[in-house]
Amino acid sequence: MTRDERIRKVLASGPADPGKGFVLTMVLMIALGAAGLGLGFFAGAANAGWTSILTGLVLAAGIGASGVLISAIFTLTNARFGRAYVRLAESFAGFMPVALVLAIVFVALGGTSLPWAHDAGHLTGGKAVWLRRGFWDLRVIGALLLSFSVSIAYLYYSIRRDWAAIPGKLRETYSGIARAFAGRNLDGKDQETERMRCAGRLDVLAPIVAMVYAITFTMLGFDLIMALDPLWYSTLFGAWYFIGNLFATMALLAIVSIVLHRPLGLGAWITPSHRSDLATLLFAFCLVNADFFWSQYLTIWYGNLPEETGYVMKRTLDGDLPWRVVSWLSLVAFLAFPFILLLFRRVKRSGFLLSIVSIVCISGIFMARYIEIAPELLGIAAPARLDALYVPFASALLTFIGVLGVGLLVSMRVLRGMPVMPVGDDIFHAVHADEGDHS
């Protein structure tokens, strides 16, 4: 198959259409999310609604930025595998507007729920400056905007590179935001020159995306999660937050590529062996995530310093509080379960089993974020039993499901305006030429 034939084959299935069933499911998920929010604000413990919004926010922001980051990582490493997943990962940029809206809502209205907001006078050291409300608000919104604008710049060149690889007439069938955004003014230009220019820009932007991601998400992790307990600090926390994002995004990528395999026409490009590669990558991220978890936990356990250990004991040991169940469940879901199952080749190659594992991984990361946020925000005082947590937890879970619904709907809208495979990418063509273009 020549390069041109391959491009035509990608475009033959037309603009991405996830199908009615998918849209309906997403709408249902959004309805659940709305119900969850309602539950949080009107039926839960104090601040249960804001807890749900903050949890949804940190996850949506993470997924939105990580999708593009994954693409940038493939560019940086010239990796030969995973090329067929690049575009799908990039489409998760659809989570960015969702995160931004949630952030604005939280900063504007939910700030009063922040535990340190009321008695900032108690704060010592740099915190007295760092956690001043105005500064904090500015940082949260600024970090999101910075990270997203760099990601969108990257996305622009990545999509434009594809449009530049596609002959003029074939572009016409596509419409949508991404097409209007990155496919402009190609007529009359030398497309190959334009494609090479975009590829050059991507080489420059990829490391910038990665660096900006590391810095902004470290800051977001500190500000949105760690600082909720202003006495506690951990140097690894930023890295622990962003590695969790990457892990969850990888799992979401696996699910979406499996569920939408047929509607998006991925069959020609993603074979069971590619799926197995993605599962291996998921396994690797599971291990790195576990490594970071362990490095943090072990150090705190050994040091046994009151300012550090209290945070962990409250969440894992304290029998008078309901948190420990969530903590241990989360550990099983993001580590034990995927670790054991992903050792098996059968799981890695089977769409059904892999999507189950991926769902468990995402719920593990959800619970990890929840257990970092909720104990500080919710007004649950000891002694409290597990049933005190039912309503707030359900609210947060449903809200997260709703966030996923909105995010995926927007992502699929984004995907409509671009080819589902990176047809302007030389490595994509090289890989598929070497593999002999199966089926």
Place this chain on the structure above:
Amino acid sequence: MTERVKPDIGAFSYREVDRDILATLGRPGKLYMALLAVCLLCVAIGAVSWVYLVLKGMGVTGLNNPVGWGLLITTFVFWVGIGHAGTLISAILYLLRVSWRTAIFRAAEASTIFAVATAGLFPLIHLGRLWVMYYIMPYPSGRELWPNFRSPLVWDVLAISTYLTVSAVFFFVGLVPDIAAVRDRTPPGIRKTLLKFLSLGWMGSGRQWKHYMAAYVFFAGLATPLVISVHSVVSWDFAMSIVPGWHTTIFAPYFVAGAILSGLAMVLTIVIPLRKAFRVEHIIRMYHLESMAKLLLFTSLIVGYAYGVEFFTAWYSGNVFEKAIFTYRPTGDYALPFWTMVICNTIVPLLFFIRKIRTNLITLFIISILVNIGMWFERYNIIVTSLSHEFLPHSWGVYRISLTEYGILIGSFGWFFLLFLSFIKILPAISVAEVKESMGFPPRKGGHA
């Protein structure tokens, strides 16, 4: 001096590659002998210093209260770190199917083993009475004493010895097909018989390759978490305590990144002269060196990130001890080591963002040496400053390195390069079988086998 050649070795034939790699085993030249003599001299200096230390006791070092860990432990951590690039390149990049590893992984693996073997000496030297070193091994003794497995120092013994064993196995298994290639090019004689023995009767048969390829993936799969655990465990030697500047959660990932940074720098330092001396520039290409430079830049950014986060947290936390140590490091008695570390590890590597610099042999070589120096000082900075400046002012004190310790440091470099120099003349420092594999199967265009 800049050369931009695509990683296309297809213009050569298997026969030529075989010839060029095996030519590296030829009769050594004058320069080689001179280097060998220098190494031997360094080893002698080290040996004399060690003997002196054993005879006189630990008093001949600069160690005293409050600094009980000084140059010896610094150098231990330094060499363990050097030993990380080899496994990274040979195992992790193998699993990720990164093509540029083939030409350099053998040299990197060898440097791993020799570095770990060098590192392993230091805890023994630091013991002073090294004849009781077996106390640390778990064996049923008449004293009914067992090592305390809750101590990170005992983990270290396990981790380092496991690492040495597994990398040696990985290394040897990788060598077997190449030893067979050397064997088949060697005229009958004692050398050939010896090689026959070492090659385990390797014939490249279907059965042998089948199990070999399967085993190789597992070795790589096991070595990957191992390499990460080793430097994590080394970092925990410090982080498990409550000493300010040591007890911090980021230590494990930060040490691993630092180890890879220093290891890559050392591999570059070794490989750049090696390819020139052996005239294998067509096999170890600028492309390989540039890829390593990029990876080095990446790990340097991680290390810079860790430095930054540590300072930020010290400021943010409001913990007076943290704040004190992080003010002491850049401004106190050890400001020079501190700034050497910062400049060499985080600022100088930024130059690799410029393509001209990372594709120039001279700048590559100079920067790799600077990073080596910077990484030694990083460990020095972490270990010594924290002990010098613990909680209470009455227990502060400054450490000065003694002449004996310098002697041992010099000896360790001599020992490492002595092992490496011997290796490259005994066995092929570039993998014959894998370079051939990376070329694609014959017949290829331009090949004239």
Place this chain on the structure above:
Amino acid sequence: MTSAELLGVFESHDAFLKVIEQAGSRKVTIREIFSPVPDHHAVERLAGRKSPIRYVTAAGGIAGLVAGIALALLTARVWNLVVGGKPVMSIVPVVVVGFELTILFGALATLAGLFFFGRLPFVRFPVGAYREEFSLDRFGIWLECEVSQREPIERWLRESGAVRVERIGRPDAAEGIS
């Protein structure tokens, strides 16, 4: 049955693979193949079953995990002394010991598996069909067929691109490597 043994020496990898593939439809058995490089294509076509080494590795790893945890916990019990404020039988430090031994035992088991299944060290080296060029740049196929079939098979090998076809002498017929 009187059988004959032939060795086809190939320069082209494609021709080598094609002969392996077509061998099934001819009256020949492939006794062994030789290759200078790790060759997934040939091995996949020849040997259907995956290497069983993975089970050995897994068994070694599990044994190591159990051994490590047992070693750390049981020795702690022998010397029942609280050190550094940590409980004598604590789980957290044991994880590290278990982890290191998992890797160690797993790797050693893999090595043992490689030696066992790959029949290494191969003491009867070299077998009669081995040629030193197989570690350089030639691929070899060692075939067995009926004596009556020998000439057509030789012709087939040559036509398929073998640069040389050799008859392996009788003394080797008794030896086998697989």
